[in-house]
Amino acid sequence: MNNPFRLTLSFGLLFSLFMIALLIQYTVPYAGGWSLIQNTLFAYDTSNYKELIVHLTYLPRLAIALICGFSLAIAGCVMQFILRNPIAAPTTLGVASGAQLGMVAGVLLLPADVALPSFIPAFVGAAFASLLVFWIAAKKGLAPIHLVLSGMVISLFIGAINTMLMLVYERYLSSVFIWGAGTLNQNSWESVERLLPLLCLPIMGLFLLQRPLSALILGDQASNTIGINVKRIKLITLSLVIFVTAVVVSEVGIIGFVGIVAPGITRLLGVRHLSKQILISGVIGSLMLLLADLLTQPIAAATGDLLPTGAMTALLGAPFLLWLLNRQTWPSQLRATEDTAPNFRQRQFLPLCFALLVALFVVSLAALWIGKDSQGWHLLINENMLQLRLPRILGALFAGAGLATAGTLVQRLTNNPMASPEVLGISSGAALALVICALLGLSINRYEQIAFGTLGALSVTGVIWWLGKKHRFAPAQLLLTGIALSAGLDAVMRIVMSSGHEDVSTLLTWLSGSTYLVTYQDAILLGSGVLIFSTLAILLHRWLDLIALGEVSANSVGLNSLLVRRVLILLIAALTTLCTAVIGPLTFIGLLAPHMARSLHQNSAKKQLVTACLLGALVMVIADWVGRVLWFPWQFPAGLLSSLLGGAYFLYLMRK
Amino acid sequence: MILYAIVCCKFIQYNKPMFQLNNAAFAVSTHTILQPTNILFKKGVVTTLLGHNGCGKSTLMKLLSRQNLPSQGQVLLDDQEVTQLKQKDFALKVAYLPQHPPITEGVTVTELVRFGRYPWKGAFGRYTDHDHSLVAQAIAKVGLEGYQERFVATLSGGERQRAWVAMLLAQQSECILLDEPTSALDISHQHELLALIRELNESLGLTVIMVLHDINMAAKFSDHLIALHSGKVIAQGAPEDIMKVDVLKQIYGMDLALFPHPITGHPISYIP
Known part of the structure; x- marks a missing residue:
């Protein structure tokens, strides 16, 4: 000192x-x-x-x-x-x-x-x-x-x-x-x-x-x-x-x-x-x-x-x-040190992947065709449903996949199992931008909403970049910076929420991650973005494996840690911004999909990423569908139900 | 003529230093850990650093592996300042095994050893049969066949250490830096590992720089010993020059006696 x-x-x-x-x-x-x-x-x-x-x-x-x-x-x-x-x-x-x-x-x-x-x-x-x-x-x-x-x-x-x-x-x-x-x-x-x-x-x-x-x-x-x-x-x-x-x-x-x-x-x-x-x-x-x-x-x-x-x-x-x-100068490495219970097992990757894909497909079809109205349950297979429900299903699917990827990246980058994309404050930035719009009384349409959300998220990313540069984006510093930023931004939001503004309840819906408003264009934008960035992340799986060795050993095999951190932060920011702007901030998927993938014994970066992606998409599609039919005529935001369903499943996994 | 040229090349190559420290020193704020030092580390030679705890051995290793930059002076690798090399090019020349390798979660032995191929293939290069066979060979050399699919975190300390050495072997760099590679090993595995390193040095011309605590092991398996005390080099030379009662007293600050090995005749130190 x-x-x-x-x-x-x-x-x-x-x-x-x-x-x-x-x-x-x-x-x-x-x-x-x-x-x-x-x-x-x-x-x-x-x-x-x-x-x-x-x-x-x-x-x-x-x-x-x-x-x-x-x-x-x-x-x-x-x-x-x-x-x-x-x-x-x-x-x-x-x-x-x-x-x-x-x-x-x-x-x-x-x-x-x-x-x-x-x-x-x-x-x-x-x-x-x-x-x-x-x-x-x-x-x-x-x-x-x-x-x-x-x-x-x-x-x-x-x-x-x-x-x-x-x-x-x-x-x-x-x-x-x-x-x-x-x-x-x-x-x-x-x-x-x-x-x-x-x-x-x-x-x-x-x-x-x-x-x-x-x-x-x-x-x-x-x-x-x-x-x-x-x-x-x-x-x-x-x-x-x-x-x-x-x-x-x-x-x-x-x-x-x-x-x-x-x-x-x-x-x-x-x-x-x-x-x-x-x-x-x-x-x-x-x-x-x-x-x-x-x-x-x-x-x-x-x-x-x-x-x-x-x-x-x-x-x-x-x-x-x-x-x-x-x-402060920070040690460039933060291991959340713990005594790991070494109970790793190998599990076949491809069959699991296939099973998840099939499940995803079946669930998507079910979500498309099975609905509920005042007369009760019904099965409808026609064009209309495609127009009506496909965008939101795709939105849920891609947002789940994107946030799961971002979550895996954050956890691997910071080496901290408590980290999630929101920890960096990017989604809070998006949310705050929209809340401020609502506060100023601007009634904004869907596109402006996405644009403002992106703007907020990008400015937070800029701040993180600027603050992290001095410390070579050391994980410990990155996490605490993110916490400080998101806490500050959330505080402003809570003040606005408790002020009892009339737009609060619409905001609450958006803040819980809802898919009601997703259009075809949104789904395509989100889908292509998530596909590009997730593919990039999966291609970079060797980096993700190597950073787990810690900076010294990773450098010793020729990894340029600074470059890796920069690229990963940009990827995380891009994915989080995309998903948050379209769907709203989702807490659960980014935090727990990576852990779910691990608990299915997919440990190496590539397998973990793919599995987390599929799990995230699956949970979100199910959550979206359940949210639609659970309490008809009310709809619950998919983000909420994903916490509920995914949380229940994860607790079962942990207690098993 | 051609033969002469080859001999010449070999001669030149072996006499060029791998590492060269020019007045390199290291200090944390006002506390000097390594005094300004000039050392040559020759190519194709096993050099061992000796000295008691806190004498600056690990600091010197960290300067060589460029984890720390000298607070004054230069560290040269092949006549080039270490900082000028790109990370990947540096990794092709130098591999480093830290004293306490990190515990890796959910990484199997094969995956760990394959990390050693990264500087050759980068993030996207395909691993060919050549790479896979090198990985398999490295695992075989450290005697971990049958453990390929085990998770590193579930291995014993000695097995873990050998898995890391296998990763270094797969890296196929010109020089390896080992910081107390035998600390977690029992006597037979210590001997096995050092014999393996010696054999690689002799067959491939691998340059080895390591820290050892066991003076007898160091003398048996090294060409050159460098002794440090309070951040200064106090003695260096071939094992027979260091294995002398007065030099040992200087290094360790206690009386050590010597007797000749009953078979080889090399001096063996013991506590009288």
Whole structure:
């Protein structure tokens, strides 16, 4: 760690403290400044309404921000340590979507006269989702990779259910939208009183456990031999972390970013000991959230909107992380180190391929001809159906294939099984461009929609390129840059969504990846693009195999790593842009199709790419068809159903 | 006349250096790991680097394999600065085996060894029968027949090491750099591997530069030994010049005694 860098960061810390002091002065109600706070704290006078307001709303809000930032950052730090992945977040193991499901179920199922604080259903939902994750990963001995995968699948799966419910019961669930974006508004000390004991105990537990925990860095086997029951330690700490996260999320909603970035900054500061890492992450996290919240308050007051702090955190944190990334030199290689359970098997490639192709063909025909209307199921084989349904089927098919290819490329390039095309922020760019259009009140037609989406995606690609150049596109830096970008862009989007704009529900449909609007031209454009780029990717399979050796060995056999990274990034960007512009952002396919291909024992790059492609197409076509007929006359976006169906299948594979 | 020319060529070829370090040094911020060094690595010769941990051996290997660039001075390969070569051309001349080869997920032995053919065929060139037979030969040479379709990650440490050596062999470069190639091997496999490398050196004229910890093995299988201490070359020469009590004391900082091998008569070192 070089001294100037540390100096800059210390200055940063001082500066943020100064900013906080200044902002408090500015944001205290009735322009009372610090003196009003002083009065409230030391000479509280209940007859003074100003002091009353400060005491009951302003101070609890500050306290909540500090507490939640601290807890989330600690949870993130431990989570990243146990999962050995620098992009893991406290919510990686399904807590957030579980809590949201709890909220949704609470609103929909509980009778209106049962006055339950929203905390309880949210917490029950979060606990349920986490237990599910544990249950699935337990079969494979709670290895980091399996925990991460099952966590992400459960998140997507439950997230899809949530979005479906929101599409159907939109009117009842607008409060969930605001909660989902994370609000810190308080009107008494009740939340603080509830949170403090619930958070203090598990956090103390984490500190007590830090010694056996830090031994886990040796890897599971070595830790076992020095007398640590790895499985038990992991289970206990993860439960504590999840408990902490669930408590925070249930109380204030989903506040992203703090949990990922605060531990990251701590590591950049060169803090090595786990106990110090945990503590310093906590302090940085609480400062970050407090700062974000203090900045949110005047903006929210000025615009009159209910601006969610959670979104603001990401909005402010993203540029900071980008700056930090640009300062640091990064190791050119990031292996998400893990003890792999060596259970590789050979499986015939061609028969599998053939079977998938046949399945794809049959399913496409079924999707073309079998439909449902008010009279029930029917089989229609005629020209009309071809006109009506073929474009959307082709759109789903090619988007699935394209995103599966992009996902495989991203995971191989970054050597990180949690990576997916969205991680780079390209699809967020496309989405944001459209959201901004909607916000400005431009009613745009289909072509303009595609054009604007492409423009947004291309600008994000440009930014990634520009930021990555300095570090030779090192995977670690690339991933974190992408996370920062997409978090920032998503934050803007969430702010727009919670503002209750009338176009929100149309956007929600598009954001879930829908095929309703796909025309013949779109399908042809998408199809030819996906075919060209996927073929190129498959032709480059030797590169993809070689980069798995790590930079040193790959260079030793004559691979030009820089060139390879550049070409792969361009391919990923092209595929993601195409699919997102036409169909909308799809989370599931890009993340899980590569894993599904691996679980079918297709390990080499060529086989994995082809299999993932076919699987992606198959899942999307099925999802599109089911979405059309499941809840007639409603239609569900294919992207949602692909998370649902694919998620269920993947969970079955993992538990098998 | 023709014969003379061939002999001449061979003579010239063998006397030209493969690598040449001109005042090359390496430092991380203010900490110098390798002092300015001048060394010649001759073609067709097995050179072994000796010295205790942290003496700069691995740093020197990293300069040769151009993972690190010298902070001052030059590293020349065939009279050309290493940085001027394209990645693929460099790979045709030099192959490198890191001390801890990465664990590869879902790669079989054959696939791993075939990676060695990449510099010859690039991303798109078809692998011919020639390539496949070279891959098979390389696997046979390290004694991994019957393991072709096994996944590298499922092999034992020694088998994994040999699979990587096979990849280096399939690469057919002029020079191979091995950073402690025997660290994961038992005594019989150590001997087997070093004998194989020696045989390749003698039959194909392969240039070998490696790091070894076992001084007796190093003396037995090398033509030239280079000893480093605190980033400086403190002794170099043929094994019989290094296998002396005073030189060994200088290298390892402890007293080592020697006795003649009962059959060959070469000196063998032991801890008295």
